[in-house]
Amino acid sequence: MTAALHIAATLRCDVLIIGAGGAALRCAAEVLEQMPGASVYALTKVSHPQKSHTSTAQGGLAAVDPRDPLDSTLFHMFDTWKGSDCTADQNVVKLICESAWEQILWLENRGMHFSRDREGRLSKRTFGGHTRNFGEASVYRAVFEADRTGKGIMDTSWGETLKNGIRFFNQCIAVELLIKDRRCGGCIAFKQKDGQFVKILAKATVIATGGSGQVFRVTTNCRQNTGDGLALALQAGLPIMDPEAVQFHPTGIVGPGILASETLRSVGGILRNRDLEPFMVNYAPKMKELAPRDLVARAIESEIREGRGIVNPDHNIPHVWIDLRHLSDDVHEKQIPEVSSFFKRYVNLDTKKDLCPVRPSNHYHMGGIPTNAFGEVQDGDQQIIGGLYAVGECAAASFHGFNRLGTNSILELITMGKLVAERLIPYIKEEYGKHQDIAGDRFAARFSTYMEATGSESVGLIRNAMRTMMTEKVSVFRTEKTMNEAIEDLAESYERAHRAPLACRDLAMNQELLNRWELDNLLMVAMAISQAALHRKESRGAHFRDDYPERKDEFNYHTLASMVSFPTVEIGRREIDMSLFAAGGEHHEKFDYIERKY
Amino acid sequence: MKTSYDLTLNIRRYDPYQNRTWVQTYQLEAGRIMRFVDLFRKINDEQDATLAWGSSCEHGQCGSCSVRINGKPMLACELLVENAVNEFGSTTFFIEPLPVASVVRDLVIDTDQAYARIDQVKPYIISPRQPAADGEAHQISPEELDRYVDATRCINCFCCSAACIASHDTFLGPNAMLAAIVRVMDPREDEKQQRLETIYSENGVYRCHSSQACSFVCPKEIDVAHFMALAKQGAITSS
Numbered sequence: 001m002t003a004a005l006h007i008a009a010t011l012r013c014d015v016l017i018i019g020a021g022g023a024a025l026r027c028a029a030e031v032l033e034q035m036p037g038a039s040v041y042a043l044t045k046v047s048h049p050q051k052s053h054t055s056t057a058q059g060g061l062a063a064v065d066p067r068d069p070l071d072s073t074l075f076h077m078f079d080t081w082k083g084s085d086c087t088a089d090q091n092v093v094k095l096i097c098e099s100a101w102e103q104i105l106w107l108e109n110r111g112m113h114f115s116r117d118r119e120g121r122l123s124k125r126t127f128g129g130h131t132r133n134f135g136e137a138s139v140y141r142a143v144f145e146a147d148r149t150g151k152g153i154m155d156t157s158w159g160e161t162l163k164n165g166i167r168f169f170n171q172c173i174a175v176e177l178l179i180k181d182r183r184c185g186g187c188i189a190f191k192q193k194d195g196q197f198v199k200i201l202a203k204a205t206v207i208a209t210g211g212s213g214q215v216f217r218v219t220t221n222c223r224q225n226t227g228d229g230l231a232l233a234l235q236a237g238l239p240i241m242d243p244e245a246v247q248f249h250p251t252g253i254v255g256p257g258i259l260a261s262e263t264l265r266s267v268g269g270i271l272r273n274r275d276l277e278p279f280m281v282n283y284a285p286k287m288k289e290l291a292p293r294d295l296v297a298r299a300i301e302s303e304i305r306e307g308r309g310i311v312n313p314d315h316n317i318p319h320v321w322i323d324l325r326h327l328s329d330d331v332h333e334k335q336i337p338e339v340s341s342f343f344k345r346y347v348n349l350d351t352k353k354d355l356c357p358v359r360p361s362n363h364y365h366m367g368g369i370p371t372n373a374f375g376e377v378q379d380g381d382q383q384i385i386g387g388l389y390a391v392g393e394c395a396a397a398s399f400h401g402f403n404r405l406g407t408n409s410i411l412e413l414i415t416m417g418k419l420v421a422e423r424l425i426p427y428i429k430e431e432y433g434k435h436q437d438i439a440g441d442r443f444a445a446r447f448s449t450y451m452e453a454t455g456s457e458s459v460g461l462i463r464n465a466m467r468t469m470m471t472e473k474v475s476v477f478r479t480e481k482t483m484n485e486a487i488e489d490l491a492e493s494y495e496r497a498h499r500a501p502l503a504c505r506d507l508a509m510n511q512e513l514l515n516r517w518e519l520d521n522l523l524m525v526a527m528a529i530s531q532a533a534l535h536r537k538e539s540r541g542a543h544f545r546d547d548y549p550e551r552k553d554e555f556n557y558h559t560l561a562s563m564v565s566f567p568t569v570e571i572g573r574r575e576i577d578m579s580l581f582a583a584g585g586e587h588h589e590k591f592d593y594i595e596r597k598y
Numbered sequence: 599m600k601t602s603y604d605l606t607l608n609i610r611r612y613d614p615y616q617n618r619t620w621v622q623t624y625q626l627e628a629g630r631i632m633r634f635v636d637l638f639r640k641i642n643d644e645q646d647a648t649l650a651w652g653s654s655c656e657h658g659q660c661g662s663c664s665v666r667i668n669g670k671p672m673l674a675c676e677l678l679v680e681n682a683v684n685e686f687g688s689t690t691f692f693i694e695p696l697p698v699a700s701v702v703r704d705l706v707i708d709t710d711q712a713y714a715r716i717d718q719v720k721p722y723i724i725s726p727r728q729p730a731a732d733g734e735a736h737q738i739s740p741e742e743l744d745r746y747v748d749a750t751r752c753i754n755c756f757c758c759s760a761a762c763i764a765s766h767d768t769f770l771g772p773n774a775m776l777a778a779i780v781r782v783m784d785p786r787e788d789e790k791q792q793r794l795e796t797i798y799s800e801n802g803v804y805r806c807h808s809s810q811a812c813s814f815v816c817p818k819e820i821d822v823a824h825f826m827a828l829a830k831q832g833a834i835t836s837s
Contacts, residue, residue: 108736256633
């Protein structure tokens with residue numbers, strides 16, 4: 001049985017990227033532009049890079065045009081800091097906001113089809129939390145490609161890497177990181193189509209595996225977002241930073257959970273409860289529907305909890321309405337055509353005539369593999385792992401702190417993707433950047449456990465039960481009791497998973513085997529989320545504790561959660577970077593621990 | 599209104615180890631707004647964990663879940679049970695992989711093979727035109743963008759390619775043509791000649807029989823045939 005679990009080949013490249021979404025390919029494109037002829041490999045679990053989750057981002061990219069007379073980079077930094085509930089790292093915020101516009105031009109000059117205004121310039125729209133003069137009024141800061149901005153980024157960066165000679169390994173997963181003496185030498189990968197394990201040695205390895213949304217039942221995330229990169233790091237003894245910081249998008253479409261973009265609210269959509277009352281004014285009097293996501297999500301959840309929700313008869317899921325009926329045909333047809341079509345396609349409703357059902361849906365993981373401002377991965381002692389980088393949703397630098405502003409995520413992909421490339425190029429050129437062959441000694445044991453399991457449990461049923469449980473106990477509202485229950489449940493599920501046999505024991509394109517591997521990843525990430533959330537006895541950004549509803553200064557730090565061995569999680573701390581505040585000067589007081597009120 | 603349906607799914611399967619293909623029948627009950635991807639998942643969870651199928655975003659943005667249902671190429675994530683029963687007038691469905699590349703297992707095809715045709719037309723700007731000033735975006739009027747923006751919405755699900763009546767051996771396919779046509783019409787591309795040579799090559803747009811099957815099946819409702827017609831008329835140049 002285990003005979004096939006050997007390494008079939010050893011491959012060598014300059015840069016190995018685990019993932020092929022927006023962050024991965026922006027990074028790859030920069031390496032290939034600056035080092036023509038470099039060998040860059042990108043592995044992706046999906047069937048082609050274009051199928052990555054980045055392609056589904058709708059709304060836009062926040063970036064301050066230096067010629068905009070009303071907006072400034074400083075305001076963008078302030079909004080990001082305030083939105084993060086004072087837990088973003090200010091050095092990272094500064095780097096990303098300052099390089100934003102340059103990256104918009106990079107995309108535009110390479111063919112991204114941004115929407116245009118009458119003069120043919122890039123159109124802009126406003127989003128929740130985008131303000132000028134430190135919260136004074138809304139500002140137009142987001143450029144976009146209709147409601148398919150992520151697709152534009154994906155198509156452009158994929159095209160550029162293809163043009164410059166990247167090598168893709170599609171339907172291929174990384175199953176073990178090769179790390180020794182704080183150096184990373186690459187990974188063991190499993191090529192699903194051939195059913196083969198290969199060792200890939202790289203001078204630099206970049207983890208860019210995206211999110212972990214499948215931990216929850218109602219999620220906007222794609223089927224593939226199972227937290228694989230986070231589990232890979234945990235298994236290698238690395239920590240996850242702020243795993244408890246999970247964002248719930250306020251408006252998922254009831255049923256499939258998919259995203260009804262913030263755009264719906266920015267163009268004037270109104271949230272109403274069962275009595276058709278526009279309730280946001282009771283929660284955020286000034287910003288109303290444009291308040292940041294976590295406030296809107298909790299407002300909706302509160303309405304539902306207090307009996308002012310509506311229950312969808314087909315899905316038996318409670319929700320509120322978003323009312324778009326008063327908007328002009330032009331808005332429906334030009335500004336929200338794809339989101340309108342979602343309601344038509346998935347719940348058979350017409351946004352021009354019908355109220356549409358929405359509810360909070362898991363959306364984004366702010367937490368991730370801890371890195372410094374240049375994407376270099378740190379261990380639990382905050383020492384850098386040489387040659388290992390992380391970027392995109394799986395990483396935490398941290399740009400978003402405990403709550404991400406709309407349009408800041410795909411901005412992070414392209415800015416950090418480029419920064420990581422700039423950082424790793426000198427590394428792979430210097431002496432320490434040579435290939436280092438490290439044995440991969442864990443993957444075979446793991447996979448043979450999967451292949452040889454016996455018993456009567458089912459991987460699918462364990463996964464479904466876990467996702468429902470996490471949605472009930474560790475999502476928009478959290479308490480000590482529910483999280484303790486969750487932790488116990490996860491430990492039991494992990495044990496049960498070992499008694500789930502595979503019906504098919506072939507290696508090639510064995511979806512069941514992949515599901516089993518993903519289940520372990522999901523359980524590990526869910527455990528890290530729950531343990532860290534239990535530890536943080538306060539409310540901060542998207543992490544809301546019913547039993548500790550206020551933010552507390554004693555928790556002004558990042559959580560570092562390491563998995564000693566499942567289910568034991570060790571909690572450490574990392575300081576929040578306050579360099580904008582510490583620099584003094586005009587407006588520095590805006591970057592102190594301020595109140596997050598809209 | 600019916601709240602649930604008793605369905606019969608006949609699914610074409612393939613086992614690469616035994617090089618065997620067969621049709622397997624699954625019976626299941628499903629609610630009216632369940633989607634076909636939900637049905638596949640239900641089969642995996644309740645009846646047969648070995649059935650392999652593809653999906654990613656599951657809301658029509660990535661094009662990973664395309665299959666043929668009763669002969670029609672479509673995205674399994676977008677087909678509601680209720681709509682399928684109405685469209686086909688039956689509760690029995692025959693589900694096969696797309697015929698645009700070899701099958702890896704069951705409903706999963708070798709996407710790399712299918713994409714090789716897209717790679718051939720170079721889905722990027724070959725020779726970028728310099729913007730008016732350094733550090734600026736190009737100015738493209740909304741009218742000009744409107745001429746080709748619909749073609750940029752293609753997600754490469756290969757439904758058009760599967761429905762196309764031209765041979766896959768000789769024609770690069772409607773979606774590959776779209777990718778090439780976009781950059782001919784895009785004012786930021788300077789390399790028009792090479793693109794026109796591809797479009798009007800042996801494997802290019804003249805292989806198209808104007809059946810308009812591509813437009814008929816496109817899940818993104820792109821009028822693919824319109825762009826084919828523009829190309830045949832030589833009406834795809836940019837300003």
